[in-house]
Amino acid sequence: MSKSPLLLLSGMLLLSAASQGQEKSTMDFEKYDPVSTLVVPEHIKTRARFPFIDVHNHQWNLGEQNLDELMAAMDKLNMQIMVNLSGGNGSGLKKMTDNIKAHAPKRLVVFANINFSGIGSSGWTDKAVAQLEEDVKQGARGLKIFKNLGLSVNDNTGKRVTIDDPRLDPIWKKCGELKIPVLIHAADPKPFWDTPDEHNERWLEITTHPGRKRGPKNPVPWEQIIAEEHRMFKKHPQTTFINAHFGWYANDLGQLSRLMNEMPNMYVEFGAVIAELGRQPIMARQFFEKYQDRILFGKDSWVPDEYATYFRELETADEYFPYHKKYHAFWRMYGMNLPDNILKKIYYKNALKIIPGLDKTMFPE
Numbered sequence: 016m017s018k019s020p021l022l023l024l025s026g027m028l029l030l031s032a033a034s035q036g037q038e039k040s041t042m043d044f045e046k047y048d049p050v051s052t053l054v055v056p057e058h059i060k061t062r063a064r065f066p067f068i069d070v071h072n073h074q075w076n077l078g079e080q081n082l083d084e085l086m087a088a089m090d091k092l093n094m095q096i097m098v099n100l101s102g103g104n105g106s107g108l109k110k111m112t113d114n115i116k117a118h119a120p121k122r123l124v125v126f127a128n129i130n131f132s133g134i135g136s137s138g139w140t141d142k143a144v145a146q147l148e149e150d151v152k153q154g155a156r157g158l159k160i161f162k163n164l165g166l167s168v169n170d171n172t173g174k175r176v177t178i179d180d181p182r183l184d185p186i187w188k189k190c191g192e193l194k195i196p197v198l199i200h201a202a203d204p205k206p207f208w209d210t211p212d213e214h215n216e217r218w219l220e221i222t223t224h225p226g227r228k229r230g231p232k233n234p235v236p237w238e239q240i241i242a243e244e245h246r247m248f249k250k251h252p253q254t255t256f257i258n259a260h261f262g263w264y265a266n267d268l269g270q271l272s273r274l275m276n277e278m279p280n281m282y283v284e285f286g287a288v289i290a291e292l293g294r295q296p297i298m299a300r301q302f303f304e305k306y307q308d309r310i311l312f313g314k315d316s317w318v319p320d321e322y323a324t325y326f327r328e329l330e331t332a333d334e335y336f337p338y339h340k341k342y343h344a345f346w347r348m349y350g351m352n353l354p355d356n357i358l359k360k361i362y363y364k365n366a367l368k369i370i371p372g373l374d375k376t377m378f379p380e
């Protein structure tokens with residue numbers, strides 16, 4: 016892989032004025048943001064072409080929130096259903112599902128979360144499974160596992176709990192029996208584990224968010240956590256898993272293809288990795304064509320204005336357009352121009368297939 020000259024300059028850009036005999040001046044990489052002189056057709060998409068389901072969203076206060084305001088914001092984007100992955104469990108979750116039943120029964124969905132504290136103590140697994148069953152009775156439509164599993168969840172002896180820990184097996188099995196999907200975010204982008212120097216594509220993110228820095232002993236190598244996750248998927252073929260953020264392989268779709276082939280129970284969503292697709296629109300489109308039945312729309316952070324970048328990437332053939340966070344991507348993007356039949360699957364058909372209890376009549380054929 017060839018390295019961009021931009022990267023080789025260690026986050027600092029040298030602007031040479033040597034030809035005019037002037038002294039060299041420097042500029043911060045963060046500051047350098049030239050206005051593109053390229054003139055090409057532009058199709059700004061503030062609204063999706065079809066109604067869509069965002070399977071990766073976080074609303075922390077859904078129990079108290081005014082849902083009319085939220086639905087109005089969703090309507091502007093053509094978001095028909097939002098999946099709130101931060102459902103919690105027990106009474107907190109019930110508050111959310113009660114509010115939804117009363118004010119937005121068809122537009123909002125909640126996934127439950129597991130409380131890992133005390134894992135290892137006797138009866139922990141049975142209790143967690145019973146709580147999940149209760150949460151599903153209260154209206155949860157799936158289970159979300161946060162990245163703390165694999166990174167920071169320890170058992171009652173202080174030992175890191177691996178994603179494929181056998182004490183968790185009954186939970187994954189129960190999700191299969193209940194026919195609810197498990198959306199899981201494991202580890203973080205691989206560059207967080209690499210040396211944060213001028214060769215690291217996420218140098219800016221690690222520098223501006225030092226807490227995201229990882230290493231082979233913090234807590235273990237990236238590959239190890241990812242392997243635990245894949246072993247767990249394979250051990251539970253009757254359970255449907257949604258691997259968040261393309262499983263952190265959006266920058267290596269060849270490898271992701273092999274994983275998709277090995278694990279037919281694994282779906283993927285592209286929250287926060289859309290810029291990876293935008294820098295390889297040809298390869299990405301081939302991937303979407305091949306795995307069109309197992310890709311879901313996800314965004315993660317609820318910043319309504321940022322959805323336009325996602326719609327533009329999926330729907331248009333626009334060239335060299337900007338992404339909205341330089342610390343995710345200092346490059347520009349190219350649209351995949353997906354055909355309508357694939358767009359419909361990504362926007363809603365695939366989610367309708369694997370998340371129970373959604374009203375299909377709200378979507379076109």
Ligand SMILES: [Zn+2]
Binds near residue numbers: 073315
């Ligand atoms: Zn998330």
